[in-house]
Amino acid sequence: MKVERDAKEISIGIKTKKPEHLSLCKLCKDSGALIYCSHCPNSYHLNCARMKESDIPYGNWYCNKCVPILEKKLKDEYAKQEKIERNSKGNKLKEVVSVLSNFEKDKIVMKFAKKFPQFVKQGKINYPIEDRLLELDPEFHQVVLGKLPKPMPCNYPQDVFLEIVSITLFAYTFSSHIGITPFSIDKLYSELEKDNESVLIKEIVMSLIKELIVYILSKENLDEQFSGQNKFLYSAYKLSNVFNIIDYLPYSWLTLFSEVMTSNTFKDYIEDTAAESIISKFEEFPLESNFFKYNLSEKVSCITFLISCFCDTKVFHEALSERIEQRTELSREKAMIKVQIKELEQKQAAEVKAATTTRKSTSLADRIAKFQNKVHDLSHKIEDIQVRVTPIGLDRDYNEYYIFKFELSKIYMLKPLENTWYYFSTKEDIEELMQNLCPKGLRENKLLENLKARFPQMKFGSDSERKSDDDYFNKLSEFKNTNSDLATAKKLMLDLEKKFTKYLNKSNKQWEIEENQFVWREKVTTCDNVFQLSELLLEHYEKSSTPLRVSVNDSFSDSSEEAEYEKKYRKVSIRLWQDFGDHNLIWEQLVQSVANSQQLILAIALYTSVLEHYIQKKNENMKSEEKKRPKEDKRKKEPKTKTNGVKHEDHCFFCEDGGELICCEGCSRVVHPECIGFDKVPDDDWYCDSCNKQGTRVTRSKARLRKLNI
Incomplete structure (x- = not known):
């Protein structure tokens, strides 16, 4: 039977004081010569603890499990002792400061007051004071001036x-x-x-x-107001009754940019x-x-x-007047609220002095807090109305700090002496900046207050970066999304030709024979430069002033091909630019000088406006004449001649112009001889197609000719 023995007593003759240890080895679970841990009840053979007799200490021995526990305990005790010593030093420093006599304190403050009286009030330094004074003697002012974080340099020029x-x-x-x-x-x-x-x-x-x-x-x-380079603005001015140049700004914005400059x-x-x-x-x-x-x-x-x-x-x-009015109104409201706050604070101070705490005093504090929040909100609104860029504050080195309302992800810093810009863009950098600003300094105190007020509104992270990478879209734009290329100019020309051709066809006219019209359209579609397109525009302009009238007199048809064109088509003069003086000559020069598609588009737009004005005016004239003209009774087909009191019109039925006109013997219509294919005035009576179809004819000795100068 194995007996438990004390290995320490056997080896060095010192008996372990703790009898409550285990009688068996913690590792091998056997008895014998054991060494006991001084911290826990565990026991170990020397071999199990990997020890020799020479390793047995005279003092306490600790097993491997207890060693890290005791080391941690020692460290904690050391840290605690160090803290106590540090606090004691601080307390001693406070004691030293408090030991200073009031006379010595007053002496130091009086010395400061002689140099800087504006910062001393009633024998005490009234903080915040000038930032540079804090740097000169931080110990006297009991401040720790931390180092401000280094900003990032701006990537912009x-x-x-x-x-x-x-x-x-x-x-x-x-x-x-x-x-x-x-x-x-x-x-x-x-x-x-x-x-x-x-x-x-x-x-x-x-x-x-x-x-x-x-x-x-x-x-x-x-x-x-116009210089020699303002050709299009001058044309817009002359044709302002029919042409709005703003409508074509998306097509020709660079041309108009040049003319404005x-x-x-x-x-x-x-x-x-x-x-x-x-x-x-x-x-x-x-x-x-x-x-x-x-x-x-x-x-x-x-x-x-x-x-x-x-x-x-x-x-x-x-806009500026509107903003000034808004700012004045908000400032007035802010001042009135401040007056109310002052009155409430006086009431609150009176209650405190009387040492009465009631529900009424609590409600006063709540009302003051609400009014202060209103003042804070109004201050932000006033800042939003402000037009000029002003810094939110300056640091001890006079560096200026800016937060722009349109970019709340960064704080910009300007170093005036270097005239260079920097920025803070991370939340950590801005928090570090606020921690190191000294509230006892005039400039940094104001900067710190503004940073704390605006910090909750700032936006950090990837959202702001992702927004800047998106394509820009103007939600408030009143302009169409258009191109200013040659294809756009071609489309505008073809639309113009189509509209004018449709109008001419109503009165049996056309600006060119159909075969040539087709060729012209093909040229417009296939041309590859501005100069060819401008020549085609001038071609249309020249021919549209003298369109061809399709003959309606079948009696003058000729089988010979040589005479067919002249008998089928007759040129008619129309005055497209009659309401604009000689501006057509200026427009011609303008078209001849175009150098790019934007200028050509404006030239086409001017010409289109003139044609539309002419068409609209003629349509209005026809409507007014139709209203004046008495309605014919379809049932009664009574001939209308000079003898029955019918008054003939004063312009050609086909070309709508005056001059030497032949009067129809059956109705009020008149025409030019050349408009119906006549070389001269016929000797017999003449009837228009409408009267011929209705069978309205009156025999007369000779057709009448009227000369009208219009």
Whole structure:
């Protein structure tokens, strides 16, 4: 039978004090010479614990399970002791400060007050104070000035960044007035960097040009507003009764952009600016074909020029007046609420002084809190109305911080001395910035308050980045999504020809014989440059002024092919431009000088407006004459001659023009001899086709001829 023995007593003669240990080895479950753990009741053979007799300590021995527990306990005790010592040092420091006599404290404050009296009130320093003073003696002011986090440098060119911000802010501020959906700085920069047509840039330019054209055309002494390069604006002015150039802005926005920039109206805005050097190169490098080849600075200068001009328009002044009225009203409301808060605070202070705590005092505190929230909301509304960009605050180094309403994912920082821009874009960086700002400094206190107020509104993460990558779409746009290419010009020309041909066919006319019309349409469809298309436009213009009338007199038909054309078709003169003086000559020169599809589209649009005006006027004249003309009784087919009191018309039934006319002996109609295929006035009576079909004929000795000068 094995007996339990104390291995420590056998080896070094020291007996273990704890008798409550296990009598068997923890590992092999056998008795014998055992060594006992000083922390737990476990016992071990020396071999099981991998020990020799020389390893047995004179003091306490701990098994492998208890060693890490005791090490942790020792560390915790050490940390606790260290904390106690640190606190004791802090307490000693406080004791030292408190031991200072009031005289010494007053002496230090008085010394500070002599240099900076504005920061001392009633013998105490009135914080916040100038930030630089805190840096000079942080120990005296009991502040720890942490190091501000390092921002990221902006990827944009520093020389145009502020102008890009101004464009973005302008679009955000006057979004509803100019009809453009707000966008971010990143989006504008990426679109300006493109070397091809951009939807965003097109929408910005069109929104501004629309108002500038209206402003130019509303000026007095309009002839003085146009320079030699304003051909289309001048034409729009002369044809303003029938032509609205704004309708064709999506087709020819670059052409009109060029004409606005060269207009005399905004000449003062160009002098001594970057836009002046750009305009000086227009003759050699037209804006229409070179705008998207400009560098970033030149594009920004052009858009900035438009914004400067827009600030002189009626729309801008009305919008500005509206914002000023809103701001005044909100400021008045804010001031009234502040007065109410002051009155409630006085009541609350009186109750506190009287040491009475009632339900009424609790309701006063709730009302004050509600009013303060209202003041906070009104302050944000007033800031939103503000037009100018102002920093939300400055740090100890006078660096300016900006949060833009249209881009709440970043805080921008400007170093004025370097004139360079930086930004903070992560939540962690901004939180670190707020932690290291000192609330006892004047500038950093204001910056910290504004950051805390705006921090909940900021948006971080991938959502804002994903938005900037999406294609821009202007939800507020009033313009059609169109192209300004040659195909569009062709379509407009074919539509114009189709409409005018339809009108001529009603009066048995056509601007060219059908075979030639077909050839003309084929040429329009297949031509591949602007100059060929402009020649075809001039061809239509020349022939439409002298259309062919289809003969209605069958008695003059001839079997010979040589005489067939002359007897079938006769040229008739119509005055398409009679309401516009000699502007047709100006239009001809304009068409001859077109250099691109945008200019050609405007020329086609001008011509289309003239034709539509002519057609509309003739249709209105015909309707008014039909109303004046007495209704014929279909049952009574009484002949209408001079003897029965019928008055003949004063214009040709076919071409609707005056001159030497033959009168029908059966009705009130009159025609030119050449319009019905006559070389001379017939000796016999003449009846129109309508009277011939109805059988209305009156025998007379000779046809009558009227000369009407119209």
